[in-house]
Amino acid sequence: xxxxxxxxxxxxxxxxxxxxxxxxxxxxxxxxxxxxxxxxxxxxxxxxxxxxxxxxxxxxxxxxxxxxxxxxxxxxxxxxxxxxxxxxxxxxxxxxxxxxxxxxxxxxxxxxxxxxxxxxxxxxxxxxxxxxxxxxxxxxxxxxxxxxxxxxxxxxxxxxxxxxxxxxxxxxxxxxxxxxxxxxxxxxxxxxxxxxxxxxxxxxxxxxxxxxxxxxxxxxxxxxxxxxxxxxxxxxxxxxxxxxxxxxxxxxxxxxxxxxxxxxxxxxxxxxxxxxxxx
Amino acid sequence: xxxxxxxxxxxxxxxxxxxxxxxxxxxxxxxxxxxxxxxxxxxxxxxxxxxxxxxxxxxxxxx
Numbered sequence: 001x002x003x004x005x006x007x008x009x010x011x012x013x014x015x016x017x018x019x020x021x022x023x024x025x026x027x028x029x030x031x032x033x034x035x036x037x038x039x040x041x042x043x044x045x046x047x048x049x050x051x052x053x054x055x056x057x058x059x060x061x062x063x064x065x066x067x068x069x070x071x072x073x074x075x076x077x078x079x080x081x082x083x084x085x086x087x088x089x090x091x092x093x094x095x096x097x098x099x100x101x102x103x104x105x106x107x108x109x110x111x112x113x114x115x116x117x118x119x120x121x122x123x124x125x126x127x128x129x130x131x132x133x134x135x136x137x138x139x140x141x142x143x144x145x146x147x148x149x150x151x152x153x154x155x156x157x158x159x160x161x162x163x164x165x166x167x168x169x170x171x172x173x174x175x176x177x178x179x180x181x182x183x184x185x186x187x188x189x190x191x192x193x194x195x196x197x198x199x200x201x202x203x204x205x206x207x208x209x210x211x212x213x214x215x216x217x218x219x220x221x222x223x224x225x226x227x228x229x230x231x232x233x234x235x236x237x238x239x240x241x242x243x244x245x246x247x248x249x250x251x252x253x254x255x256x257x258x259x260x261x262x263x264x265x266x267x268x269x270x271x272x273x274x275x276x277x278x279x
Numbered sequence: 280x281x282x283x284x285x286x287x288x289x290x291x292x293x294x295x296x297x298x299x300x301x302x303x304x305x306x307x308x309x310x311x312x313x314x315x316x317x318x319x320x321x322x323x324x325x326x327x328x329x330x331x332x333x334x335x336x337x338x339x340x341x342x
Contacts, residue, residue, distance in 0.1 A: 054289065057309045061324035068326070085306045088287045095289035245295075245305060248284040257297070 005143055008165050013138035015161045019131035022157055023049050028128055029078040029154045030193050045093070045125070047076040051132030052096035054089045054124075056107060058116050063208055063239050064279050066147060066168065070108060070116035072136070074099075074129040079151050080186035081174065082253040083214070085245055090124055099132060105139035112144055118168070122149035127158045137165055152197040153187055159200050169201040170208050170239075176224030180217060183252045195228065208237045208278060212244050213266045215254040222266055230273040237278045240266050 022028060023037035033043025040048045052075040062069045073086070075093035089096060108119055119140075126133050127150055137146065148162060149170040173194060175181040181190030201207050211225055229236060242263040246255045270277050287293055293305040302318065304311055309326075316325040 055306075055308060057312075058326065060326050088289045088291065092289055245303065249286065 009138055009140060012134045012165055016131055016134045016138065019134050019161055020049070023131065027155055028130060028158055030187075030189060031078055032155075045076045045078045045128040046091070047093055047128055049131070050094075051099045051101075051129055051135070052076070052093055053099040053104065054086075054093075054096035056104070056111075058111055058114065059120070062118075062120065062147075063170070063210075063237075066118045066120065066145075066170070066208075068114075068116050069118045069120040069147065070111040070144075071120040071122060071149075072104065072108075074121070074123045074126055074132060076128055077123050077125040077151070078128050079125065079153055082184055082186075082250055083212075083245060083247050086124070087247075093124065099136075101132075101135050101139055104136060105141075108136075108140060108144065109142055112142060116144070118145045118147045120147040120149050120170070122170075125151050125153075127151075127154035130158055130161060134161065134165075148201075152194045152201075153190060154193075154197065156200075159197060163204055166201075166205050168206045168208060169198075169204075170210055171198050171201060173198065173209050173211050173225050173229075174221075175217070176221035176228075180221055184214075195232075199232065202233055202236060206237075207233075208239050210239045210241060212241045213258055213263060214244055215246075215256050215258050215262060217254070218262070218265065223269065226270060226273050226275060229275055234274065235276060238270060238275045239278050240270065 020038065026033050026035050026037050026043055031044040035041035035043040037047065037049045042048050053072060054075045055073040057071055058068045059071045060067050075089045075096035077090040084090060121133055123129065126148060145167040146165060147168045147170050148166040151172045174185060175190060178189065178191050181187045198207065198209065209229060211222065214221060229238060242258050244258050246257060247253055267277065292307065292311055295303040297303065304315055307315060312325055315322065319325070
């Protein structure tokens with residue numbers, strides 16, 4: 001674990017240039033838009049090279065080993081999950097304020113002194129804000145556990161430039177098959193990409209797989225996800241989230257809330273497969 | 280009542296009151312979480328009272 005030590009700061013600083021260069025023909029994620037974000041062009045995520053933050057706060061609702069967790073929400077995302085609870089910021093990231101890295105770095109120190117145990121980089125999606133994440137990490141002057149709270153739908157360059165800078169990958173595994181992923185998340189080849197990135201993450205740092213239990217998606221999503229975890233990375237930590245919020249104007253996402261029985265069944269299934277549940 | 284659902288815009292907050300009486304605050308900021316803590320002081324997802332002092336105001340325009 002690096003806890004953002006001085007070596008990690010240096011690494012982050014050295015990688016900013018590479019991350020910025022990648023924006024000129026943006027292929028950070030499997031969308032491979034190829035736009036020149038440095039020239040103001042925007043691809044699927046709606047971002048040019050300006051880094052925007054729509055919220056920062058100390059949050060107590062994350063997994064117990066991470067809290068209190070200082071969340072930095074970067075605007076913009078490369079998925080369009082129909083049930084996203086911050087979709088307004090992903091669809092319109094330019095509505096968020098441009099980040100001031102120095103001020104935010106100071107804020108991180110303040111939050112640490114107020115008790116924050118982890119720095120939680122999320123969004124939107126941190127991967128499509130890669131150069132901003134590195135800018136921020138390079139400015140930190142105190143050790144803090146860095147949490148990469150990501151949808152894991154990104155290309156290898158992200159993994160390469162974040163290697164050694166992350167203490168905990170809080171990795172979403174949202175759907176168990178590509179059909180559901182395409183319909184619910186708007187993502188192609190989701191399964192292959194996410195599995196690849198999770199397996200890489202496991203090699204580099206602590207990993208918590210996060211799966212939001214979606215009503216009616218037990219057989220198609222939850223079970224295949226569990227089966228893969230049990231077969232490939234049985235010792236990984238698994239966090240089951242029962243906080244699915246049905247979108248008001250859903251076309252494909254379930255319109256009902258999760259029932260207590262659904263969650264209980266999910267927990268039992270995880271237990272039967274000897275998965276390592278964390279709260 | 281309008282037939283068309285309201286779509287959240289950046290800066291909006293959404294609070295739902297379900298038939299069961301359960302109140303859901305969707306991705307609240309700190310100010311909204313403080314209100315939630317008063318309404319439901321035993322919810323472990325909310326900041327304990329003793330630790331919310333002097334947190335300052337979030338800097339984004341949502342607040």
